[in-house]
Amino acid sequence: MNKRTPYKLAASLICGNMLDLKSDIRSLERGGIDYLHFDVMDGSFVPRLGLHPEILKAIKLMTKLPVDVHLMIDNQDFFIPDFVKAGADIIVVHAESTKHLHRSVKMIRDLGARAGVALNPGTPLSVLDYVLDDIELVMLMAINPGIVGHKLIPRALDKISELKEKLVSHPDILIEIDGGVTPESAPQMIARGANLLVCGTSIIFKPDVNVGDKLIEVRANIDRRLAEMQ
Numbered sequence: 065m066n067k068r069t070p071y072k073l074a075a076s077l078i079c080g081n082m083l084d085l086k087s088d089i090r091s092l093e094r095g096g097i098d099y100l101h102f103d104v105m106d107g108s109f110v111p112r113l114g115l116h117p118e119i120l121k122a123i124k125l126m127t128k129l130p131v132d133v134h135l136m137i138d139n140q141d142f143f144i145p146d147f148v149k150a151g152a153d154i155i156v157v158h159a160e161s162t163k164h165l166h167r168s169v170k171m172i173r174d175l176g177a178r179a180g181v182a183l184n185p186g187t188p189l190s191v192l193d194y195v196l197d198d199i200e201l202v203m204l205m206a207i208n209p210g211i212v213g214h215k216l217i218p219r220a221l222d223k224i225s226e227l228k229e230k231l232v233s234h235p236d237i238l239i240e241i242d243g244g245v246t247p248e249s250a251p252q253m254i255a256r257g258a259n260l261l262v263c264g265t266s267i268i269f270k271p272d273v274n275v276g277d278k279l280i281e282v283r284a285n286i287d288r289r290l291a292e293m294q
Contacts, residue, residue, distance in 0.1 A: 071254045072098035073283065074132060074240070076264040077123075078114055080275070085119075088275055089127055095276030096283070100129050101242070101262045104147070106137040109161055110209045117143075117150035124151030132156060132201070134182060134242065136209050141168055148175040156180035156203050156240075159191045169198045180240070184209060185217050189230055196234050201260070202227060206253075207243030216244030221256055228257025247282060251289035 075097050080088040089100065100123065105114030120131065132154040133147045140157050141164075147155055155177050157168045165181065172179040180201030181192060185208060192202060204227060206220035224239065231237050240260040241253050245267055253261060263269075268278045 070259060071286070072238075072260045073279065074099035074101040074260060074262045075268065075275070075279070076101045076103065076242075076262050078103045079264040079269040085123070086126060089123065089129070091274055091276035092279060093127065093129065093276075095279035097129065097276075097279060099260065100127070100131045102131050102133045102152070104133060104135050104137055104143070109138045109158070110136045117146045120147060120150040120152065130154065132180065132240070134203065135161070136182075137161065141171060144168070144171050145175060148172070148177045152177050154178040154180050154201060156182045156201060158182045158184070158209075159187055160184055165191065166195055166198070169195050173198065180238075182209075182242070185220060185223075189223070189227055192230070196231075196237065199237060201238040201240055202231070203240040203242055204258075205243050206241050206245070206249075209243070216246070216249050220244065221249075221252055224253055224256035224258050247285055250282075250286050251293060254286070254290060255293055 075092050077100055102120055103114040105112045107113050130153040133152040134156045138161060140161050144155060155172045159165050159181055162168050169179045178200045180203055181199055182203035184205050204223055206216050227239055238260050239258045241258045242262040245261045245263055250261055267282055268275055270278060
């Protein structure tokens with residue numbers, strides 16, 4: 065993991081080259097990526113289909129990078145064991161997808177992975193109140209999930225600040241932002257308290273551009289913008 069900065073970057077693999085993910089991952093390793101972000105979608109909880117555990121298993125055989133698996137699916141408890149077995153380091157479940165959030169979190173931990181909770185833009189932070197002692201990450205969706213290319217919901221920046229304040233007594237919990245991460249918004253998100261940003265087509269995955277080289281450029285630009293904001 066990158067130790068130079070107060071934030072980490074996660075590459076959204078669903079935005080990569082599905083026919084040559086190995087090359088993308090090697091390039092991301094050279095560029096200093098901190099996490100790989102693995103989107104799982106079922107066409108029901110969100111209107112898209114995503115990645116599956118066999119892909120994750122193959123990825124974990126070729127890299128030691130930590131992978132956070134984002135479950136945007138119904139019946140998520142049924143699939144948690146499959147993704148832990150495939151090698152997930154962190155599994156992030158949506159609070160909106162379960163009637164028993166604590167049970168889902170406990171299942172992840174009991175199976176040996178780290179647990180995170182994702183919140184859609186309209187979901188209040190109060191749903192976290194009784195699981196904060198059991199999770200290591202909160203993911204805030206800054207767009208409505210499952211839709212490629214949607215713009216940042218401006219109110220999401222205030223929600224980052226509110227979550228940062230809520231986590232004062234849990235300083236080790238990561239604040240991850242998924243959606244709307246651009247060269248312009250990333251420094252604002254970090255300044256508000258985010259420390260893990262999911263990077264997709266709006267920031268590192270560009271046509272005919274080496275993703276590792278782009279990652280280095282993006283991190284340098286974020287660092288410059290953060291220095292200017294101080």
